[in-house]
Amino acid sequence: MDPVWGYLQANRSDIEVDLERLVKAESPSLDKRLSDLCGEELKKLFRDRLGLEAVMFPQTVVGDNMRFTYGEGDSQLLILSHFDTVWQAGRLTYRVEGNRAYGPGILDMKGGIVQSIWAVKALKESGLMPAKKIVFLCTSDEEIGSNYSRELIEQESKRSEAVLVPEPSIARTGALKTSRKSMSRYFIRIRGKAAHSGNHHEDGISALEEMARQIVYLHSLTDYSKGTTINVGVAGGGTCYNVVAELAELDVDVRTVNYEEAERIYKLMMGLSPVLPGIQLQVEGGITRPPMERTAHTERLFQLAAQCGAELGLSLKEGSAGGGSDGNFAAALGIPTLDGLGAVGEGPHAEYEHVELDGLPVRAALLAKLLTRL
Structure with missing residues (x-):
């Protein structure tokens, strides 16, 4: 031995x-x-x-x-x-x-x-x-x-x-x-417009609806052939069941096999556009581990x-x-x-x-x- x-x-x-x-x-x-x-x-x-x-x-x-x-x-x-x-x-x-x-x-x-x-x-x-x-x-x-x-x-x-x-x-x-893999983390803050969900539903802009649409889009960016994964791990928003949600937030994890792909996803994240008219998006974060x-x-x-x-x-x-x-x-x-x-x-x-x-x-x-x- x-x-x-x-x-x-x-x-x-x-x-x-x-x-x-x-x-x-x-x-x-x-x-x-x-x-x-x-x-x-x-x-x-x-x-x-x-x-x-x-x-x-x-x-x-x-x-x-x-x-x-x-x-x-x-x-x-x-x-x-x-x-x-x-x-x-x-x-x-x-x-x-x-x-x-x-x-x-x-x-x-x-x-x-x-x-x-x-x-x-x-x-x-x-x-x-x-x-x-x-x-x-x-x-x-x-x-x-x-x-x-x-x-x-x-x-x-x-x-x-x-x-x-x-x-x-x-x-x-x-x-x-x-x-x-690299590790990146992003925080997305979504601002819509609150309204009474019964009396003035048409006046509201739902941050939660925008959140749902953004989650579907972000998850569509996952590409296993490239080794790229995007995961919305935390999502939440709204204040009450009878109020059109004014605010929502997402916490997003991204993994890539190389720096070039991490940079590509970074540009996509920073360039996110609202789906619904009147929505405001604020994105923060970036690559945390190369x-x-x-x-x-x-x-x-x-x-x-x-x-x-x-x-x-x-x-x-x-x-x-x-x-x-x-x-x-x-x-x-x-x-x-x-x-x-x-x-x-x-x-x-x-x-x-x-x-x-x-x-x-x-x-x-x-x-x-x-x-x-x-």
Whole structure:
């Protein structure tokens, strides 16, 4: 058995203890108090396992971001992760059923964080640390768009030879992610004209009717052959059943595989025209995450990871994801970026979110070997 993998297998129980410890420290994105308490647990893990102290980046709305640096050298490798989750406190609980561990954010992406810590610990204990700095950047707002951490992510990415993202692997296949879609968000405010729906219906202009027509049009822009999806996820308006609705609002999500398509949809959104006479439309928003497009740099990074995987008995594949991650920002800067290096499991953002416990040591070994090759 590979010595690093052997070390991690021998310490599997401690890895699982650390995973439980971090998952139980719940960290909803918009609950700063809980996120910072989770951050304290994270700092303890880095201190206990690697002897590292955090460099803090305080925040006022979300949890504080933090950076840990192991080793020395003129160049660095970046392990990019987030510790916030989509779950409100108490919504899910940690539990183990056979080979599966369940809990809020356990797959997305606390399992990947724990694996990353143990990957570097295995290299340290085996005397195989590369002659480079390994930087861990842990952010607290990825699930809500990374508005408070994007600048920090981009700064740290620019200093790095490669960016490794321990987000979960692709479900059922364990594939790594060499591309991700862009993410765009738009808010549409519709203003019509209120009127009594019985006495003066003809004097009103229904914002809700306009909303319905716009939803049909927006959804018609979805083109699966191009990998483009448009989803009106939230819609509402009106004040009372007997009043012609004066106001309505839409919250729209757009995903595309490349920047050109994202720009095309942006122009369409900004050029939306009313269907009904007398309606006023106001559109705000734009591209929130650039796409992570597969490049020659990404391909070389994946091939190197595949070689490492083969040495561990893994037959790794690559794939694309519709969801974005902080790796999108690094990739858009031209930095070689590989995603999906985290835990194996299923159900991110779902009640059955879980990791496969026997996959923790081998996936940590994969990351460790990749760090040495880089």
